[in-house]
Amino acid sequence: MIKLSNVTMQYAKSTRPALSDLTLEIDKGEFAFLIGPSGSGKSTFFRLLLKEDRQTSGDTWVGDFHVNKLKGRQVPKLRQSIGCVFQDFRLLQQKTVADNVAFALEVIGKPASTIREAVPETLEYVGLAGKANRMPQELSGGEMQRVAIARAIVNRPALLLADEPTGNLDPETSEEIVDVLDRVNRGGTTVVMATHDRHIVDSMRRRVVEFNNGSLVRNDDYGVYGIG
């Protein structure tokens, strides 16, 4: 699903690379945790996969997309195959829960009939049946993140990138959100989750990819957060 071959990424004004000679594969259907200290390159990795930043050298594939060779007009297709969830939810505050999710389909030109069917189905899938007409500010943090997940998966992406999705949530709510992501993964979507949450990583025992200073320092099949 994701393949990087000797990828280096150096920001223009930076003295050292944000990602350094990274070679890594994550298979279709996997649930992988991405860990590492602040500034180790996790968000940069996500931005490269989305072609929001340009790598300096190496090759990157996401599904059938050869990302670094992709023409500009193909970039929307790449992005449509990737759902994204962030720590700060990024909901549209002036829209209802249902409209936040519907908007993701509207902007890519899906017909109204598809939207009418997909939105309630997806809200139910993430545990928000009955909340469709609420406004974001009427929701708990966990509910907001469920809306964000619904929005990210409503178009059934092959890959879901979650950048510290539990960073603003208490431990119990964090577990609920990871349960939702786990369900999405079991439905066939590849999930990559950047996190600092040791408890979640240790309880899930999935692939653990660790970055330090832009380099891959660990890639374990059924990993834990860290030694000690």
Ligand SMILES: Nc1ncnc2c1ncn2[C@@H]1O[C@H](COP(=O)(O)OP(=O)(O)OP(=O)(O)O)[C@@H](O)[C@H]1O
């Ligand atoms: N737009 C940018 N311009 C220059 N340098 C950048 C830019 N974005 C990130 N960096 C640098 O690249 C390195 C990797 O940053 P990145 O945001 O990918 O780390 P991270 O692992 O996601 O950190 P965190 O856990 O805090 O989110 C850091 O040294 C950072 O300062």
